Amino acid sequence: xxxxxxxxxxxxxxxxxxxINFRKGLNVxxxxxxxxxxxxxxxxxxxxxxTESGSYSVSSDDFNKPFKEKSIASDSxxxxxxxxxxxxxxxxxxxxxxxxxxxVILNLEVLNKELxxxxxxxxxxxxxxxxxxxxxxxxxxxxxxxxxxxxxxxxLVNGRQSRLSKLLKxxxxxxxxxxxxxxxxxxxxxxxxxxxxxxxxDTDSSIKKANKLIADHLLEAIGQNFSQSTHIQFVExxxxxxxxxxxxxxxxxxxxxxxxxxRDLCQNSLGYNNLLYIASILAELTLTKEESLYRLLLIxxxxxxxxxxxxxxxxxxxxxxxxxxxxxxxxxxxxxVLASSVHLDKIIHLTKNDNPTATPLAExxxxxxxxxxxxRWLDITKSNLLFASGVILVEGIAEQMIIPELAKTVLxxxxxxxxxxxxxxxxxxxxxxxxxxxxxYCNITGVPDVQxxxxxxxxxxxxxxxxxxxxxQFYYEEDTxxxxxxxxxxxxxxxxxxxxxxxxxxxxxxxxxxxxxxxNTSDFARLFVAKFKTLEYDLAMxxxxxxxxxxxxxxxxxxxxxxxxxxLQVIIDxxxxxxxxxQKANHAFEILKRVDDKNIxxxxxxxxxxxxxxxxxxxxxxxxxxxxxxxxxCSVDKSSIEA
Numbered sequence: 001x002x003x004x005x006x007x008x009x010x011x012x013x014x015x016x017x018x019x020i021n022f023r024k025g026l027n028v029x030x031x032x033x034x035x036x037x038x039x040x041x042x043x044x045x046x047x048x049x050x051t052e053s054g055s056y057s058v059s060s061d062d063f064n065k066p067f068k069e070k071s072i073a074s075d076s077x078x079x080x081x082x083x084x085x086x087x088x089x090x091x092x093x094x095x096x097x098x099x100x101x102x103x104v105i106l107n108l109e110v111l112n113k114e115l116x117x118x119x120x121x122x123x124x125x126x127x128x129x130x131x132x133x134x135x136x137x138x139x140x141x142x143x144x145x146x147x148x149x150x151x152x153x154x155x156l157v158n159g160r161q162s163r164l165s166k167l168l169k170x171x172x173x174x175x176x177x178x179x180x181x182x183x184x185x186x187x188x189x190x191x192x193x194x195x196x197x198x199x200x201x202d203t204d205s206s207i208k209k210a211n212k213l214i215a216d217h218l219l220e221a222i223g224q225n226f227s228q229s230t231h232i233q234f235v236e237x238x239x240x241x242x243x244x245x246x247x248x249x250x251x252x253x254x255x256x257x258x259x260x261x262x263r264d265l266c267q268n269s270l271g272y273n274n275l276l277y278i279a280s281i282l283a284e285l286t287l288t289k290e291e292s293l294y295r296l297l298l299i300x301x302x303x304x305x306x307x308x309x310x311x312x313x314x315x316x317x318x319x320x321x322x323x324x325x326x327x328x329x330x331x332x333x334x335x336x337v338l339a340s341s342v343h344l345d346k347i348i349h350l351t352k353n354d355n356p357t358a359t360p361l362a363e364x365x366x367x368x369x370x371x372x373x374x375x376r377w378l379d380i381t382k383s384n385l386l387f388a389s390g391v392i393l394v395e396g397i398a399e400q401m402i403i404p405e406l407a408k409t410v411l412x413x414x415x416x417x418x419x420x421x422x423x424x425x426x427x428x429x430x431x432x433x434x435x436x437x438x439x440x441y442c443n444i445t446g447v448p449d450v451q452x453x454x455x456x457x458x459x460x461x462x463x464x465x466x467x468x469x470x471x472x473q474f475y476y477e478e479d480t481x482x483x484x485x486x487x488x489x490x491x492x493x494x495x496x497x498x499x500x501x502x503x504x505x506x507x508x509x510x511x512x513x514x515x516x517x518x519x520n521t522s523d524f525a526r527l528f529v530a531k532f533k534t535l536e537y538d539l540a541m542x543x544x545x546x547x548x549x550x551x552x553x554x555x556x557x558x559x560x561x562x563x564x565x566x567x568l569q570v571i572i573d574x575x576x577x578x579x580x581x582x583q584k585a586n587h588a589f590e591i592l593k594r595v596d597d598k599n600i601x602x603x604x605x606x607x608x609x610x611x612x613x614x615x616x617x618x619x620x621x622x623x624x625x626x627x628x629x630x631x632x633x634c635s636v637d638k639s640s641i642e643a
Contacts, residue, residue, distance in 0.1 A: 001294050002328045004084035010077035011046075012039040013356060015064045020348065020358035022330065024085065025322040026315075028342050029332045029358075030386045031350030032423060037332040040350075040358075041145065041298050043079050044330070046121075047108055048143035048296065052281070058119040063112045066354075079108045083294070090293050096134045097125030142292035144281055148301040150274060167280055169240065170287045176239060186239045274305050275314065282317075286325045295327045303335040308380075312341045319346075340383040344375050349386060349459050357460050365456020366439055373436045382427050385437075389423030390633040391463040393437055398606035399466060399535055400428040405613040406622050407630045414636070422634040434465045434512045434519075434527060442522030447514050458524055464629040465519070465527040468534040469508035474498050500532040501541070501585035528629040532588075536595050536602070540588035543621035544576040550587070551618070552609055553594050564594065 002024045009017045013036045020040060029037050045056035065073040083104040086094065094104045107129075109122045124133050169176075172186070179186045185193070199207045214230055278299075285295050302318070303311045315331075315338050322329040333339065339347065345362035366374070385391045394400055403426055404419055411417040419426070429437060438444065441463040445453040479492040500506060512527065519527045530538045540546040550571040557564055571587045595605045612618045622630075631638050 001083055001086050001090045001326075003081050003296070005082040006040065006043060007080040007082075008039070008043050008077070010064050010074035011043060011079060012036070012062060012064060014039065015066060015074070016355050018356060018358070020350075021360050021363065022328070022348075023346070023360070023362065024328065026319040026342070026346050027328070027330045027348060028315075028338065028346050029330065029348045029350055030334075030339050032352050032387050032389060033334070035350040035352035036356040037350055038300065041300055041330070041332060044081075044143065044296065044298055045145055046079055046110075047081060047106060048141050049138055050143050050145045050298075052144045052146070058110050058121070060112075060114065062110075073112060076109055076111045081106050093140060093293055094125075094137060096132055097137065099126035099128075140291075140293040142285065142288050142295045143298070144285065144296070145298040146278065146281065146300065146302075148304060150277060150304065165240070165246070167284055167287075168246070170284055172239070189239050275310070278302070278314070282321050285327050286321065295325075297322075297327055297329045299329070299331045301333055301335075302331055303333060303338055308337045311335060311337045315341060334387065336380045336383045336387070339386050340378050340380050344371055344378070347386065351460050352389065353460075359457050359459045361440065361459075363457045364440055364459070365443065365454045367452065367454070370436050370439055373433070374440075377429075377433070377436070382429070384425040385427050385440075385463075388425035388461065390419075390425075390461055390635060391441075392419070392424060392426045392629060392633045393434060393463065393465040394426060394428055395432055395467060396430065396602065397428055398602045400426050401603075401606045401610045402535070402539075402613070403466070403626065403630070405610045406620065406626055407634075408613075409620070409622050410627050410630045411634070411636070419630065419634060422636075424633045432467060432510060432512045434467065434515060438463065438465060438515065438519055438525050438527070442519055442525035444515060444518045447518050449514070458522070460524055462633050462635055463525045464633040465512075465525070466535075466626065466629050467512050467527060467529055468510055469500075469513075469530045469532060470510035471500060471506040471508050471533060472498055475506075497589065499582075499585040499589045500537075501581035503581055504585070505532065526629070526632050528625045528632075530625055531623065532585075534592065536605075537588045537592045538623045538625070539620060540591045541584055542623050545620045546571050546584065546587040546591060547574070547576060548618040548620060549591050549609065552605065552612060553591065553600070556600050556605065556608060557594070558599055568594070 003022050005019060005021050007017060007019050008014045013034075018036070029040065031037060042056065042062075046058070046062075050056060060073070063073040063075075063077055065071050083094070083097075083106075086104060091098075091102065091104075097104050097106055099105055103126075105126055107124050110119050111122075113119070122129070123135070125131055172188075176186060199205055200211070202208055211230060218228065218230070281297070285297060288295060297318075299318075302314055306314065318329050318331070319342075321327055331338075344366075345360075347361045349359045349361060351357040351359065385393075392403060394403065407419045408417055411419075416422055427437075435444065439454055440459050441461070442458055443454045443456060445455075474495050474497050476493040477496055479494045498506065508529070510529075513529065516527050516529065519525050532538050532541055536549075540549055550568045554565060554568045554572070557568070559565065567590055571590065574583070574587070576584075594600060595602055609618075613620060628638075
């Protein structure tokens, strides 16, 4: 049994009906701040009694109120969950929550009418408010919520509500019932009684002496008639009192250390105390199989106070517990470490807008090979796309470094003039892998030799892909320098480097070009292609960019003299007001050749070029395809850009 769907309307950031689908076991909700992750968690807390922090009360802030002038809060909110995969006794147990087709549904409505500081909650099962409702069914649901800012230490200290005492009471519940029925003491109670009695009986004990001194002074002070008997002992003899006074202590390694080497939790790190706290929660959930038909664990930001390796280990263990003990775990996170370590079909993307949208990535219609590829390739850096407001996918490190700087030129004159403040992430794919990544944002259909058509949900944020045209690097022409007309001599051809320009553009060989038509008719994705060749080549073909790029190259080139320096100097000295397309193509070809040279390399050149653009040492004209990609990802209308 698990919750397959949550529907919310009028609650917090959800003005219209919001729906989110869940799966069995582990569910990881990702998205940018303010997208509604906490509101989803709190929706569950409104429905169920959280055994860790108690009932979650309604406040006036829970009713949706749009962020606009003279807005009015919603007159009510409704929260509904639908259960699925009921097994064994579950269909019968939850019969009163079933509709006519035996779907188990729990509804909650809260009217925005406050009475003596309270808002009345109305629950019903199925689809009819008038149906009989058994509130005792809530006892069959075990819900635990862990907030993002957890005070793990205070939860683990001794006391009636401590995690340790709760766990021990769960473990010994059956034994306690047996002892009560037989009117016997619990074995732990017997041991403590015997220990305390030994303290009383030990004639050499300072405790016995202190007790006698207290009794004697009391007798002398108030007399025989009013005096009382006293005992000095460690704890009471009742089981619950004993376990409530026990403390959890720690040693920093798994070892057989002496008891006196263990320390109080106040000396432990926040991260490890957090893990101890979660471990105690999981221990409790695994013990409640018999008394609870459904168990739900809600955790906000499990990564709190944990270094990356521990984050991954914790999430792996949460998934293991979820699968082996049939616990539904719903996690919200901002951690790219967690997002990159969990299988893609466990992730639910939440989009921030006026009406938040939840997209389970398992419902994007990805084929097995797409899923397999993305699960391998979504590392910590690439998983940034799951938290972005917009995405720019690029082929390599050069684009990743240069495009954010070029964006400042494109967005010049806007109040926001950098892509970071638009929430846009530039993701380096390290290759031409748009066929896999773009499928998160659009359905790719009708593309020969790719795979079957895709039908599924799309993550509703703008995604711009930037790719090279990649035409042939060279072509062949007939060699006219010798006499080839003789029948005895074969026809000779010479190899010529291809240098594309406005009057000489060949068809691109990039296999991603097949995707353009399908991608560019979608709602959220576009693939932008270089006009001539590659990023560096196309940059050099714009205006007098070649001059500025040659200045960078001449600084980086290791030798101070020679043909390379001389060639770059020619590019710098050229008159770009008179230059022909062919001459500019020659310059662009030379620049690309030197950038690709082992003496420099694309990554190093891009880093230096980006630094010089950032410091405004140089200014480059942005090619049209890059400008279009930047504006698309930022959701900026080109007409709104000031000259």
